[in-house]
Amino acid sequence: MLWTLVVPLKPLAVAKSRLAPAAGGLRPGLALAFAQDTVAAAADCAAVRDVVVVTDDPEAGAALAALGAEVVPDEPAAGLNAALRHGARRARAGGRPVPVAALSADLPALRARELQRVLEHASKHGRSFLPDAAGTGTTLLAASPGHALRPLFGGASRAAHRASGAHEITAADVDSVRRDVDTAEDLRAALLLGVGPHSATLAGMQATAYTYSSETRSGSVLLDDGTPVPFDAAAFDAGGLRLLRPGQRVRIRTEGEGGDRRVVFLTLQTFPDPV
Template structure:
């Protein structure tokens, strides 16, 4: 008797759905107001903040599971310098007050009905590798809400919501505990993941440098160190 699906049958890998692709919202303050605690001798703070944001955006755009990166900012210079990065859409920050309002504005602009998987990514991850972001998004696809803690374990670098799940976030100091309280599942990624190394201080930038900085940030830091 001929098997129902023929000789080859129907393997689980052949019938498996491809992983979802995400909309990733990145809020970026104007560089003149960003990174007030990040002081690196020989490097202008606003230049460094913009380079960090651009390297983060480039890595997110290069991630295989990202369909589009939505940048919420009023920094016109950032928009000009990001012109060569694919898959970016810019949304003005406008009257939004704080990270959560900026993220909500980006989510509403691109997917107001919550039909796609959405994520908010902090824009201060200069060592971010696309594969590390993909690993986190792949794991986040199995939960309604997810959160990735920063390297210290108290903040959050990535927050996610699956299709049909209303968007909520609570970034800022101590945000990881608040995100868990909102129903986010902690996404299990390694301590060494570049997704966890956000940068607010020179010491944190040194740690990110050891992981491998993106090209824009690396060029500034290298020139400052001779």
């Protein structure tokens, strides 16, 4: 069974509002990066036929269309559940018996194989859902052919979906499909799982300390692919560090590409990010 996924995304200017205290001006960019990594991983899943993104944001629409998603405007403009019903109708236009699943747009650590396991479980039921990592919300709601999606997202949606008769998916080892991001704490948890490239560029990626001078508080790190990237005293100070030993695992955020790439901050794995 090949699924059509419906991914809703608010306009970037208002998306991920609970990240605002920690992310500041990075918040719209993070919202887009989360969606890009979500859509890219979903499109790479062997159980997914296509991805429909429902959004009125032109920047997000263009970026996600470049990843192969079909982008449709949020014509109802009546909230999340209305947008999901609209996307499901678009997927099933003309009476096509298409299995449809609503997927959260803020799953930056999403793994295609884990999503495939969830959808394989969903294919055994008429309607089914996967609770989020917090255990109160929902990150995926699926409807097999012949069954309406009937989304009930918002607030305690786990209880709402269960009360509606949807089967709760309890598959193991699908943490990346459950890890949505609303707060800085959520983002740190996603980073520990390992986020996709778009989110990693903005929110931080893992590296290994390579060189360090205590006199200049500068040095370099090695990315996991072996690429050396320099950091200066400002990047070192931004991470709240006092000392750094070559060989230590660190978390970094970078800007630029190729030879112009530089570290904006670096910190130890056990330290919180200056998100």
